[in-house]
Amino acid sequence: MxxxxxxxxxxxxxxxxxxxxxxxxxxxxxxxxxxxxxxxxxxxxxxxxxxxxxxxxxxxxxxxxxxxxxxxxxxxxxxxxxxxxxxxxxxxxxxxxxxxxxxxxxxxxxxxxxxxxxxxxxxxxxxxxxxxxxxxxxxxxxxxxxxxxxxxxxxxxxxxxxxxxxxxxxxxxxxxxxxxxxxxxxxxxxxxxxxxxxxxxxxxxxxxxxxxxxxxxxxxxxxxxxxxxxxxxxxxxxxxxxxxxxxxxxxxxxxxxxxxxxxxxxxxxxxxxxxxxxxxxxxxxxKSVAAVAGRYDVVNYQGRDLRLLLAKNPAGWLETFSLIDPPPTPVLLSVNALGADGTDTSWLWDVDYPRLAGHPIFVIGQRKLDLAVRLDVAGLDFRVCEDVSEAVRLAPPGRMECIANYTAFQQLRRQVGG
Amino acid sequence: MSESVLRLVWVYPDLLSTYGDQGNVLVVERRARQRGLNVARVDVRSDQQIPTSGDIYLVGGGEDRPQRLAAERLRRDGGLSRAAGNGAIIFSVCAGYQILGHEFVNDLGRREPGLGLLDVVSERGTGERCVGDVLADIDPRLGLPELTGFENHQGVTRIGPSAKPFARVRIGKGNGTGDGTEGAYNETVFGTYMHGPVMARNPAIADLLIKLALDVNALPPVEETWYEALRAERIAAAERPA
Known part of the structure; x- marks a missing residue:
């Protein structure tokens, strides 16, 4: 034109x-x-x-x-x-x-x-x-x-x-x-x-x-x-x-x-x-921007504050680990491998999970077993849960940092009302 | 070879670590330590010399251009070939597997010589890229349970007379030759197309490498709960019709 x-x-x-x-x-x-x-x-x-x-x-x-x-x-x-x-x-x-x-x-x-x-x-x-x-x-x-x-x-x-x-x-x-x-x-x-x-x-x-x-x-x-x-x-x-x-x-x-x-x-x-x-x-x-499409939003779910963090790939997880509150803040991790996430989970092994040492860790999501093996090999303590509700019930008190990849993040938002 | 230290060499993480290949290193390292072994892990970048005194060498997957660069530097360095000559155990994945063979097709579409440590020749497939969960039976002579992995490649790898297929696929493409073979091996050198990473889903392979390196027949048992759970899930996922 x-x-x-x-x-x-x-x-x-x-x-x-x-x-x-x-x-x-x-x-x-x-x-x-x-x-x-x-x-x-x-x-x-x-x-x-x-x-x-x-x-x-x-x-x-x-x-x-x-x-x-x-x-x-x-x-x-x-x-x-x-x-x-x-x-x-x-x-x-x-x-x-x-x-x-x-x-x-x-x-x-x-x-x-x-x-x-x-x-x-x-x-x-x-x-x-x-x-x-x-x-x-x-x-x-x-x-x-x-x-x-x-x-x-x-x-x-x-x-x-x-x-x-x-x-x-x-x-x-x-x-x-x-x-x-x-x-x-x-x-x-x-x-x-x-x-x-x-x-x-x-x-x-x-x-x-x-x-x-x-x-x-x-x-x-x-x-x-x-x-x-x-x-x-x-x-x-x-x-x-x-x-x-x-x-x-x-x-x-x-x-x-x-x-x-x-x-x-x-x-x-x-x-x-x-x-x-x-x-x-x-x-x-x-300064007026507090959350973007639900990312960084803090929502109250079952009486507990959850901060919702999106991390889709190793670079994103690395940046996210650097911003979460220090231990003993509990951390919830959720990973899916649906179409929009990519169906190959091998990237989990490029994520520096040992940085989470000291945090109580809770694992959910469609590929929670891939994550469990990853965390196990990293020598971390963690609990695998059915869903966010169980994790919130089991976690020690305090605001929980919830890190999820793409579709896991959308599901989490739907479940906790973020 | 020292008695007390298992020397684990990770080859070129700067070029051949695109698909979580560090996972294979971590699993071998972890399972060796769980058996009370001292592990000395050396990560060798492609501008450094490959040590020739390692016990186990791991070579990962990578994109097309880094694969060519890695092959050029490995040929020039010569250390991995000398280590193989010393009887070191070498385990390679995808792009690394192709590099260990006689030749492969590089990112420029030309035939690139490999190291010739494994009697295979690779070319680029013309069909669809092989992507998805794989289920295969490992050569029974190796005494390992079924192989579960994730493949993501367009290579076709043909096995010559002095190597054997590592596994036969039940589900998936494997070597891409249409004959059902997956990977290849000889006495000390192994190659596979399986990601996942493959050791995370098949920790028995990590144990096999440790046993071969130590020249022992058995290792003390370790906690397998999460590996077993993941294996069961992925095997079921491969078997489920898409």
Whole structure:
């Protein structure tokens, strides 16, 4: 399509075909909702895209679009950026995490009055969506192993990003501390490098460029063979502060817990700055976010507080372990291996469960026996329970940290009312 | 070989540890310690030399590009081949299994020489990727219970005359040759496509490696409750029609 520059905005109304597509999508979504099949956003988006395959691009012409992609932290960062940009105008966002083209189309179709579109994108679709929506900024947080039975190999994803984004007009706000992300973004003409940290390093021991073994002195990384190295960042996460390009340290007082969310907020502040929102304003607005799609929510269940934490892969579990309350806080672990989780549970052995030593541990979920063997071999004490209710009954008093992977998390929320 | 220490070498965790392969190391280590053995575990990154004096070497699975890099570095290093010549026990999974054979097809679509420690040749399959729970009967000469694992590969591995199939699949694809074989072994070198990790679901394999390394016929029993429960569940899951 001609003249899709997002910067200019457009008063040109949608074409009749695009309007028809939006209407068709909404009708189908409403039917799907009334049939009790979730929000209907994905099916609605699919129908709309079938009526008008260019609909996503058309909807985006009227918006300043930010895309957010990563293995972990997409949904939370999308929310933080959306909050920050609301300082300057209305935002439309796929806040519930429907992050493939159909879900994105559906979300954008619902925001005709918005100025900004803040869009979470599945890693596999980033290049395609970026081509369609011509974003003004793209936030790239991290890449690590996830759902190995069905997802693309991690470096392959980085390569797809690298190829797909090499000609983008967007400002790419990328984590300089993740070698795969750095490699993916280093072909882009406009990059804002953020030192956002990387706790999980086991997918980046090989140079993404030449395959050499990466050296990692301190926070730095470099390949001695080809010279590829950590790009110098202009933004940095430093403890509880974000350092901006002027070297000013801005305190963060997020409600969201943990190092990873500070990293998400630092990246979000850099994205907001691309749109002219000062760090002070952006960070102040991010404070209001307490839970994202149920994650980090504290719910009372059978007289006990449960904090609900989502961790889908080894990198996510590592970040989650670093934010839970210390022993003797009881911990509930729940793991499923349904389609959306990936059906291969071998990743459990990449998770550093010995860090849970000292916590009373309770294990539930469809694959609780895989987890039991994992914990047994780690030499930890644990109890395998039928469900959350039994675990809550058996656990010593106090708030319980509940860590679950994707579908286990959804089930847990349903059961405890989160 | 020292009498009192079991030397366990984990080969190239930086390249060949994509599918929870550390689990095999952890299970062997744990079960050896439970028998009162001292275990010296060495994790060898691909820019380090492979020690030649280990008792048990574990080589894991990995993605296509790291597999090629690992094969190049192992050939150049030579340590694993020398260890095999010393009679060390070597257990390999998936990409590692292919590397131990004569050749495999690398990420660039070219034939890549392996180490030739196991008489197998691998190529890339043309059919669908093999993904799912597997149930197989291990060669009865090894005296092990049925094999439960999870496969996730597109390889096809043919076994030559000086290696034997490690198992025969009842459910699943195994070597991908259509003849029902899964994995391969000779006196000291083993290869399998099974993830899970395979030792977590089949701790008897870990015990076999320890027995071969120590040259003993039996080991004292250890607590098997959770392993047994997991095995029963996964065997039933494999048998359940999809």
């Amino acid at each position: 001609q003249d899709a520059s997002p910067q200019q905005g457009s008063s040109e109304p949608l074409t009749p075909r695009a309007k028809l597509a939006v209407t068709a999508g909404k009708v189908v979504a409403a039917v799907s909702r009334s049939a009790g099949r979730g929000s209907g956003s994905v099916i609605g988006g699919k129908v709309a895209l079938r009526v008008d395959p260019d609909l996503l691009a058309r909807l985006a012409t009227h918006l300043d679009v930010v895309l957010v992609s990563a293995t972990n932290g997409k949904t939370t960062t999308t929310r933080l950026i959306a909050e920050a940009l609301r300082a300057h105008g209305p935002v439309v966002s796929n806040a519930l995490g429907a992050n493939m083209p159909a879900g994105i189309t559906s979300a954008l179709a619902g925001g005709s009055a918005a100025k900004y579109g803040v869009i979470e994108v599945d890693e596999k679709y980033l290049a395609t969506v970026a081509r369609d929506v011509r974003p003004k900024a793209i936030a790239l947080l991290n890449l690590s192993r996830d759902q190995l039975d069905r997802a693309a190999e991690t470096r392959m994803l980085a390569e797809r990003w690298r190829e797909g984004l090499s000609g983008t007009d967007a400002w790419v706000v990328a984590n300089a501390d993740d070698p795969l992300v750095a490699w993916a973004a280093s072909s882009c003409p406009h990059v804002v490098w953020v030192a956002a940290g990387q706790s999980w390093k086991d997918d980046a021991w090989s140079c993404p460029s030449c395959g050499g073994v990466l050296q990692r002195p301190g926070d730095d990384w470099l390949c001695a063979e080809c010279g590829f190295r950590r790009p110098p960042p202009t933004w940095a996460l430093s403890g509880d502060y974000v350092l901006d390009p002027n070297g000013t340290a801005w305190p963060m007082s997020l409600q969201l817990p943990g190092r990873a969310n500070k990293a998400n907020a630092a990246t979000s502040a850099a994205v907001a700055w691309v749109f002219g929102v000062p760090p002070e304003t952006a960070l102040e607005r991010m």
